Amino acid sequence: MMNNINYDNRAKELFNTAILAGELLAKYGAETYRVEETMIRILSLASNGRGEAMATLTGFSVSFNNTKYGYINAVRRISDRRQRFDKIILVNEISRKLCNGEIALSEAHKKLEEINKEKDKIKGHYVAMALVCLSFAIMFGGGWQDALMAAIAGATSAVALVLLAKNDTGTFLSDIVAAFFIAIVAYIGNFVGFSDYSMDITIIGGIMPLVPGVAITNALFDTLHGDYLSGVTRGLEALVVALGIALGIFLGLGLCEGLGGGIL
Amino acid sequence: MIDIISQLLGAFFAIFGLSIIFSVPKKYLWITGLIGIVGWGVYLLMGNFTDSMYLSNFVGALGIGLSAQISARIFKLPVTTFTIPGIMTLVPGSGMYNTVYYLIAGDEILSREYMIQTLLNAGSIAIGIFLMGTLFTFIFSRRKKHEYEDVI
Numbered sequence: 001m002m003n004n005i006n007y008d009n010r011a012k013e014l015f016n017t018a019i020l021a022g023e024l025l026a027k028y029g030a031e032t033y034r035v036e037e038t039m040i041r042i043l044s045l046a047s048n049g050r051g052e053a054m055a056t057l058t059g060f061s062v063s064f065n066n067t068k069y070g071y072i073n074a075v076r077r078i079s080d081r082r083q084r085f086d087k088i089i090l091v092n093e094i095s096r097k098l099c100n101g102e103i104a105l106s107e108a109h110k111k112l113e114e115i116n117k118e119k120d121k122i123k124g125h126y127v128a129m130a131l132v133c134l135s136f137a138i139m140f141g142g143g144w145q146d147a148l149m150a151a152i153a154g155a156t157s158a159v160a161l162v163l164l165a166k167n168d169t170g171t172f173l174s175d176i177v178a179a180f181f182i183a184i185v186a187y188i189g190n191f192v193g194f195s196d197y198s199m200d201i202t203i204i205g206g207i208m209p210l211v212p213g214v215a216i217t218n219a220l221f222d223t224l225h226g227d228y229l230s231g232v233t234r235g236l237e238a239l240v241v242a243l244g245i246a247l248g249i250f251l252g253l254g255l256c257e258g259l260g261g262g263i264l
Numbered sequence: 265m266i267d268i269i270s271q272l273l274g275a276f277f278a279i280f281g282l283s284i285i286f287s288v289p290k291k292y293l294w295i296t297g298l299i300g301i302v303g304w305g306v307y308l309l310m311g312n313f314t315d316s317m318y319l320s321n322f323v324g325a326l327g328i329g330l331s332a333q334i335s336a337r338i339f340k341l342p343v344t345t346f347t348i349p350g351i352m353t354l355v356p357g358s359g360m361y362n363t364v365y366y367l368i369a370g371d372e373i374l375s376r377e378y379m380i381q382t383l384l385n386a387g388s389i390a391i392g393i394f395l396m397g398t399l400f401t402f403i404f405s406r407r408k409k410h411e412y413e414d415v416i
Contacts, residue, residue: 030342031344034342083348084287085288085344085348087287088344088345089289089341089342092341092342125285128285131277131278131284132281132282132285135273135276135280136278139271139274139275139278204361213355213357214352216356216386217356218390220386220387221393238360239360241360242361245364246361
């Protein structure tokens with residue numbers, strides 16, 4: 001039956017643009033209310049229809065009630081998420097320009113398609129990870145030995161994460177592996193001959209880029225904002241990430257202590 | 265004094281690096297780093313007045329919220345571009361890790377203690393950012409309400 005309905009082209013393109021904008025925002029880690037608001041705003045450009053959107057962390061559904069053709073619905077599942085502010089800023093700008101009438105609908109749609117096709121660049125992430133771990137180790141009161149080992153641990157975990165991401169390993173497993181390597185590097189630091197070395201500071205510094213601090217804070221933030229469903233899902237996400245990291249560190253230290261006790 | 269300066273520099277470069285990982289556009293990396301210094305600086309400063317970690321986190325989050333809201337309005341960007349990297353020094357990521365680590369290690373009492381601490385810390389930061397955001401939208405509410413009336 002649905003195939004027989006010939007939608008108004010403009011309504012169709014408007015709907016597609018709204019979905020694409022929402023999908024990009026959700027995928028690149030925008031807040032739930034921004035995903036919903038952007039889609040509703042784009043859909044409200046139609047003079048003869050009304051749009052409504054409902055988003056959570058793992059997907060959204062959006063419906064558009066056109067007085068001529070009835071309801072159009074779409075559901076999108078967001079499984080692969082990462083935080084990318086440059087993309088959020090671009091999508092936000094396109095949607096703002098579209099709603100202010102500064103660019104045409106077809107142009108906005110084309111620009112969003114371009115953003116969607118663009119491949120992610122991860123150049124420089126290894127250095128950034130090492131820098132972050134080094135800085136956190138210093139912030140937590142570590143000396144230069146701790147900072148150095150934390151930087152090495154961070155870079156190692158970054159390499160592991162990138163290699164695992166290429167093979168489409170789930171986040172839970174890749175967190176375990178990354179934390180495992182951090183624990184091993186931190187344990188090795190005990191035997192390099194540093195005079196003033198703290199393994200705990202190295203481990204905490206090393207895992208800082210991975211731990212779900214922002215996720216748990218965002219969970220409470222979303223809950224305060226009234227997005228209860230999103231708050232719960234973010235809280236669960238934080239718990240699962242923390243579980244992965246803790247398991248990885250636990251396994252890594254257990255292995256090292258087992259081996260170290262036998263050999264050294 | 266040297267200790268405090270090295271900690272503040274640590275906060276700056278930690279946020280700077282995290283902003284690179286989060287793909288914040290290059291010209292704003294310095295701003296997010298400076299917001300990180302504000303957050304950690306206020307947190308350290310509050311340590312002189314109170315023993316409560318939660319109050320320090322709350323006031324630190326207020327400082328981050330204020331500087332992030334101002335930067336977002338100057339550069340016309342979504343405010344989360346500045347708040348999320350900014351709060352990275354305060355957020356209880358290690359607390360979350362410790363909660364689960366001690367649960368696995370079999371120390372349930374310590375795990376529970378860390379869990380309560382983590383939730384309260386995350387709550388204080390969220391409320392700080394939330395309050396500042398509400399205050400700014402209240403003052404600068406230029407947003408038009410959307411109407412969803414069918415025209416045809």
